[in-house]
Amino acid sequence: MQSTTTRQAPTASLPQRSMNPPDLPDPLFNLPPEVIPDPQPFIALCGLDFVHNATHRTIWECFASNRGADRLPILYQIVPADHEYPVSKIKKSYEYGTVPGGILKKNWIRKHMLEVPALVVLFADLEWDDPAFAEKKIACSSKIATVRASLAGRSTRIALVLVQSRPHTFAPGEPSPDSEKVNGLCNSCELTLKQVFFLPNNDQLMGYVIRLETALSEMVQQYYLNESKRVRGHRDAVMRMASQNLSLLVRHQFKIGYFNEFRQDKQTSLKHYQQAYLNLQQIRQDGGFEVKTVAMIIMYRICRLSFRLACPVDAISNFRKHLEVFRVYKGPLDLAYQHEAWLFRQNYIFGVIFDEAIQSGLSAIPSENPGVYFTKAADHMKLRQKNCLQFPPQQLSFVPTPPVDGEFYGQLILSVPSNSTEVPIAVYLQNCERAVNHTGWMIYLLNTAIAHFRKHRCNRTALMLFNRIGDEYSVIGAYDKAQALFSQGLAEYRKSKWSVIFSQLLLRQIRVSALIPNVAEFIRSTLEAICGESYLQQNDRLQLQETLMQILSGDRPDFRNLLRPQSQMAYQKWGSLPPEALLCVLDMDNVFSCVECHCSFDRPSFAAHEMITMTARLALTSPLPIPFSELQVVLSNPAYNSSCVVSGDTAHLNLVPDRVEEFKFQFQPLNEDVGRRISISKIILKMGTADKSSFILVWSHFGTTERPRQTHCAGFPFQLTGNESVPELQTSVDIIKRPPKVQVTAAAQELLLVGETFRLPIVVHNHEAALISNVQLHVACDDHGAVGKVTFASTGSAATFINDSTSPLSDIPPGESVDAAVLIRCIMGLKTRIRITLTYDLTEPSFQCAAETTILIQSVNPLQIKFMSRELHSEEYSSEKHVLPAGEDLIYFTVIRNASPVAIVLGAAELKFPEESVERVTVTPSYLTGVQLIEDEEAQDVWFLRIRAKCPPGSLIPMGPFVLTWNRRGSDQPSAMTFIPVPDLQVKSAHSPVKVYLTLPTQVTQFEPLNLAYGIVNSSEQLLDLHILLSTNDEYVLHGEKETHVRLGPHMDTVVHCSIVPINVGYMRLPEFEIQCGPDVDCREWIDAHLPKTVFVMPKNISSGDASVDRLMTTNVV
Template sequence: MSIDATALPSELLVAPQPLIGFCGLDTARNAVHKTIWDGFSSNRKADRAAVQYKLLPSNYDFPAVKPKRASYDRYYPKGILKRNWMLKHLHVIPAVVVLFQDMDWNDAQWQEKQTQCVATLQALKNALQERNTRLCLVLLQKSAPLPPSEDALAAEKGASLTTACGINSKMLFILPHIEHLQGCTMRLEAAFLDMAQSYYALMSKRIRAHRDQLTAAHVTLKIRHQFKLGFVAEIRQDLSTALKHYTQSYATLDEMRITDANCLEIKTIAGFLNYKICRLMFKLKVPRDSINHFMSHIEKYKNRVGSKDLIFEHYAWLSTQENVFAELFCEAIKNGLPALQTQHPGMYYNKAAEYMQKRKEAFKQSNPTPSSPMESKQKLNLQNNNITSLFTEYFGIRAVKAGEPQTEQQVNCIIRENEENFNHSVNVSLQAAIINLLSQAMTQFKIYKCLRFRKKLAIDTADEYLESGDHSKALTLYSLMLPDYRQDKWSTIFSDVLSRTLRCSFLSAAINDYVSCSLEVLSLKVNYKSSERIIVLENLWKVLQKVPVLRSAWEENLAKVKSPIHVDLDKLTDLVDMCATFEQIELKHDETICLNLILKLQTDVPLRIRNLYVLITDGANSFKLSAEQFSTCEDMVSLRQSKNEAKAINNHQQFEGNMKLQPGLYYKFLFKTDAEQFLENTQLRVLRFEVLIGTDKLMLLLTKSCLYKRCAFRHYSRTRDLDDNIIINPICYITPTFHLVTQCNLGSEIMLVNEFYPVVTTINNPYNVFLESVTLSINVPPHLKNKVFLATDIAPSKQKLHSNIQIDIGEMAMQTSNIASYFVYSLVEIAITLQQKICYTTGILKPKMNTAIAVNDVTTPTSADDSPETTKLLTANSLSPAVTLPIVSPVELEFIDENSIRKIQDTILSVNCKEEFKFSGHFYTLSRKPLTKVYRGENFLLRAGVEVKTSIELDIIETYFICDHNLVQSTYSFKRKKFTNTYRCGENLEDVIVLRTNANADEWLIAKDYERNKSETISTHIFNRLRSSRKHLTRTDTTTTGVTTSVGGNTTIPHFSKCLVGKIPTNMTIIHSNTALNAANALMMSSQNSNMSTSSTSDDGKTANNNSINTEDANMLPAPVKPLNTRPPLNIYCSIEERAYVKMPMTFKITFKNSTAKVIHLIATLIINNSDSFICSGHKQLDVSIFAFSEKELIFNLYPLVVGWHNLPQFVLEYNTQSDPTKDEAQNNLLNELVQRSVPKKVFISPPLKQQNK
């Protein structure tokens, strides 16, 4: 191999460091010297200075000093850079020479050792021959030295020693060999480094002086001196200065004219300078500049070929440049430089491999010269065909005289012969150059996630192995990359890689790989001709007949192979299109499972199969089914039509095996088995299909997942897609048998609010199975909790409401039935959906084994279930997943033990609940004006109305009004009104009630407080209706007796015993919820304060079909009334006879009640002048005095004169200012307002009675 053209010298690749030589250390026999040497040279950490140490023997021979040149006018060098210059200054000539001597100050032999030391130093000076190398002396002493000011003996002897040796006192050092030498060695190292820096600074000055003497004609010397200045600056660790000199040297090199004679030298030096420049740029953290410089360098010299006969040498140089830059890039990345996908070392390793391949191809295409290599070596006096004999003392220059074509041809022959000995693919000690570069490139592309290009590099590596004859390694790489290209569906690339894999498997006698590749080549998606597929199929059949293709390896491997050979078609390109579908997606336990397998070859050559199987699984076990019948169709249209034709059954032929499948036809295979072999509630799916092909000597077991692949792009003609022509059922569900039949009988079409609605459920067992623990559970949904309730008994003593009820039916014999009844109760108008669950316990039916299905031992499972390709297929293109789908069954199974099972069925019961009544009310004053505010103790009117909202006809039996504790009702208002009419939707009932505010109450609940209280608490919203069942109301009339009220506000209402609070059990019968109980307690607590609804109206009635209801509405809110918190100055009550007749005296009584602690003086006047309908007897004006907390009555006798509605005489009331001067006009106005609110204005005068007329 041509070292000049390819490899960079080792002295160029290392980082230059100052060289310091140690003399006088006997590390082999003296332990102290060994310790000192290790302290300097070993265990060098990153924080220590970059210094190189070298042990110099006593007879070390320094290179001779070149004579100084006075001028460079007539000096023209033979080359640019000498080979030994970098080696000499890195490893031969030290910058500092340190002499170590064992000398103590109090040594008895001090004089003799001093003389010996002087002689040694003088010998070193003579050997250096006037070089500027620094000399220093280190005395090794046993004890630590004292400071010079305290040790006079040491100062005296030290001065005499330096004088005798002819060195400066600064060059004398003391090193005591104590236990810890690290501190001493660090200080000495710093001193040595300072001396070395001064040496290299002087060297740079001398080189710079030589450079300044050069003229424009000395271009090569300028390049040399600039390189030397950069190299010395790099030794001094002055990287910026070194980069400047290297860059100037590279720019000067560009000025030289390149010819065939100097092309090799210029490229060699350019490679050196480029390496130094790129390395320093990476270290100075300017990676972009480094990359740009390298790309410019390659672009500049990639066409500078030189000799055409040695073009392979040019590609070797390019490969080396790319390789070393990639290594520099990797080193920079290790030091913290970030890389990108578009710029990383793998790109340069790949280019290096490409140039290495071009080198190989160029060498193969080069023509050898007619002259023999032996003659060339004899003319050039070369021995043993050593290529290094061609090298001169300069880099890039060979020992060939220019202008002698014969000599150049002989040298080229020697170089070609040396290149021929270089193995381009496999090396005994190291990896092949190309494979090594490709492997490094693959590693980098993998790190930076460039996986597609990494595949390409792997194929290139496999090609190199194939060309070198290492077929097993090539086959391994091809096999690893083949699935990736198959998945990418690049048919051209994949077909090419598959062809190479087939070739490698053939040459390496890998039977399994050869069989798989041969089967895949048969697919139409592989770019092979029909004639080529026929040849592949014939060769495959020879293998199946165990006819060896190659005698040596194939005979041995065919003898070892075991039949059958398993081939997973899911990992290969589609050889067949197929799908499996169950004829029924659900079937009962006593029916037959029918499975159809539709298959079409994706090849143009026929295949003969021996047998066909399908494996189905229930999640726990796998079962193998054999094909029983088959039919053929020419196209999909025929396949679709055969599904509906009756004669399709007759087209089925019996499958007996050993059948030839023809390309272009659709084959439909039928598989059957009994569902009794499986447990109930089992979901079956097709695991895979298996087909046997081959001969009796060797068979192939082809397996493939039966998942249907849905095309990503649909065909423009939908008849071309399989799933548009047939219904594909990928799973089959064996439904469990539920042995109970339920039927719900509802009471009527519509359920009313506050009604106990009866529901009767009939449970029938029509099977010959004995059932145990039969229960019926009804649950109220969560969103209806505390709105809808359930009851099993509505008797007065057992009436309890629940959210969940469970009715235990017990055991049911064969062919029997039973009835369960309950009631539904709703507080709101809503569509009610109840969750009804029925369950029972029975014995487990064991599956019946059938010989038609063999339990698969799963010894040869296909990898299709867990392969990456199948996983992607399942998520993207499959019609059904490979895992078992979640079973959605109306019957839930619970296994109690090995012999018992509990079956549960959920149903939904829907009942539509409608509103029955709408209540309304309005407040008026006694003068029949709208009431906006009311005083304590004041009488007022309530006009209550009831509107029928339901479409069902209702018979209202009676109505009554229940007062709030803030009100007092007249005695006659408690009498219930009897109704005999039947009311329909939209009809109204009205009544007027006289009310009085309770004087004992402090405040009322106004409308705004009611709305706020309704949103904050649930008591008035949920438990606000009085209700009893229809049946209970029709039993007796004692439950609808009147209401008794006490004046003091303590009210006892028997109907409250039938309210919803009394029906909620306190023993938590409402399952998992205490909300109802808390709400009931809140209602009872709220009844003890004043923050309650004003009143409620209760209706007892029945529907037209004699279903009784009892309704109470506490949300009947009249127009808003604001109760005044202050007591009025006077309460006025007026009463008139119930009936007044014309010309018969009537009494007009007015009662005053003083609720204050003062006496009130009033003047009462009855004015009859404005009324011609009445005459009055007695006083018209009276002075009235009412004592504190007492009452006063005024009775006027009126005589009506005219029949009909007439205005009563005007009653005027005012304060007596003479008796009470404190009263003013404003108080009289307030008093007049009270009179206007309390005293009636009109009265109806009836005609005279018959007795009166007589």
């Protein structure tokens, strides 16, 4: 069972497209629906049994479905084989001379688009090996004969398609086995071979159909070419005549253009359409309805083709010329609206085409976009309405139906009932025109235009159109919608200060609000309109204010001055308002009201014991005084609200224009608000009598810092009379604590030392008139970066040092002082501020106060400690490298220097070291205890240590810490104990198998023999054969052997003696000691490090024991 829609699909019909929006009919100058689509070649398919034959249905669907952009634009229709085609008229030569009844026949386009096919295709199921081939051939030829007969007089082509499920495929040129059959078929059907096609019915049917379509399309092209040539012949005949029949010329040109459009030859079509248009202009029919209609149709096709050919500039210029040409053809005066309707229609159509072009990829610019044309269309619609409404309405005895086109485009037929009497045509038409919804059209057009302007970034133009829509809405009585649009416009223009536009819109807003009636909007707009900055005339402002006063006094307002004809309606509507409608709250933000309101605290901050003072100023810029009943300032803490009210009984709230009224408020701050900020959140001004009408004006967002008063009023400065200057607006106020009358004195006189406990004395003096209690001393570091590096503790109990300490003090009677102290400890040298806060309570009256002071402290590290070490028997100086051999005696020094200007006393010192790696050779008492160091003095302590021999060479021995107890000189605080990190000892890696020692006597004298005893130790595990050499120089005389041979067993030692006599005084080089003992033993490094190179020789005549010599010697040794 086929669905109904599919069953009906083969009957192609005209797309029912109208340009009008669905709910807005317009009888005048509608573009005929057949003109709108682009012409498509028309092919009739016959012989397809769509309903019963599945194969045929598939073939039809291949033709009809998926007609996308990739397929050729062809319109198919299934017709029965015996379909009756429109009968062709036989053109007679005499017709060229006669005057035709019109320009373009109404049915012509439709006929060629849908009724007269360019090609009739007959489908037949015929297999080559069909047993009944001969019969079917005859049936086929008879069908073709039928078609041909019904197309008599037309040049419509005919084609035959054989649907075959077993086709023969044969190469071209090769004689087909069935060529006889084919030729026979062609002959019997009177067709050429080119008109017969084979359609194999298999899986690739779609592909074959597309190929067939291409072949058919060529035949169709030929048909339309011939048709256009035929019409061209008629045209030429007309042009040859002496008196050219312009109507016929236009008709022929149009037809040629249209036939070329069938062929998709757009350029040629455009040329002929333009020719037709030029010929049309020569037909002088001023205001002729028909000429205008035809011009519209031709121009529609011209513009459409221009856009299709990507020449939008041509389209626009053609269109402009079109309007210029027809601008003067205004027609009869009583039908003047028709001309406007025509202009409206032209602009509207062009806008639609333009929009279509944009949707298919054209890009428009702000000054040329469809919105411009829709706006113009709306303009003409407005004029059309005006022209139509200026005629007095004359009722007819019947409801006229809009006229329809007759045989020709633009020739109207009126349908007058037969029983009615003579009707003037103008009255008939005017009545039809009155039925048109002009306003609806205008709103539709303007809305469309706004969408286009928005799209092309013309927001201000769109805004202007918004206001025009608002006007139209108010004309048709949709006041709510109008008011919404005006509000939107007002907000925009208020922002940019186009005062005149703004004031005019405001007036409209007031009128519309009165008619809704929207009381709140009316009052607010009126307050804005009567403001001094308004650009309305004084008289208007006065009248507006009088109306406002009527409402305020509870009377029903008469809007006679405001809305002259509609005042009665508004009056009635206000009368039917419920009483609560006259009680409303008006949000006055963003409004340039005639009441200017200014409220400010007198100072930026108030103390807890002071009265907060606040001043509100009101000024009026309206032409007449306005009485108000109450002024209230709402603060962020509602507890104060009762103090900030002025009501009509107590103060003069009757504001007079151009005079500033000041209202002072004062109140005591609450204790809970101390340390907080109070701000003005709202200002409320009431007007009207409470029983009948009451309006509350609210300025919120007042105290917020983002929107101070200046931007709040968008640049209208607060106007004050006289020379009084406005103080800076203070919309919020800080409530601060009561200032203390207690003096806190503290000063760090001295430098603080890192690590010590410093006692900072503080003196508190009470200057209050009463006893202060609950006194708390709070100390903390003021500098954020120093927090944690300075710690505090209170005196007295076992003090724990924390980042901020609080210590209670006793109550202090008036006029007395109390000494307190705080302990400070620094962990590093720094300079920072500390804050000392004293809080206390006063009982009568009850306040909590705080006194605060900050002092600067500076601390330094007094201890600069250096560690040095050396081998006991080495000639090297003591160093901080701490690279030492294992198993040798070492001297370890600690050098303590006082780097601060403060004198310190040292206590016990202790060096910690790991017992398993290092042993103490000799225990010496510490000399440091009790030593005093002033600035830059040093003290040394010495340890005799030995690294145990088991420590592997190159390993590190962790040392420390060094613990030193010390104190400031004269301090009564406990001593500081400082832990000083000690560098690691490194065990020397090089190990010499032979060690040589030489001990020199303390004093060497000139010419006295000096015995040198070189002690040699073999610390290796093997027997060593040593060859010892002593070199000489001329500074002494050597006694003994210069070369010796010594043999040393493992861990054995021996002494080599020699004696020298120094000759010179002063530093003398000692003999160079050299040991040669085979290639694998090298003890040169040891000898270089441990044997002294020089000795100081004293002159002979200086006695020993001389102090100066002693000193000289000591210096030398160290």
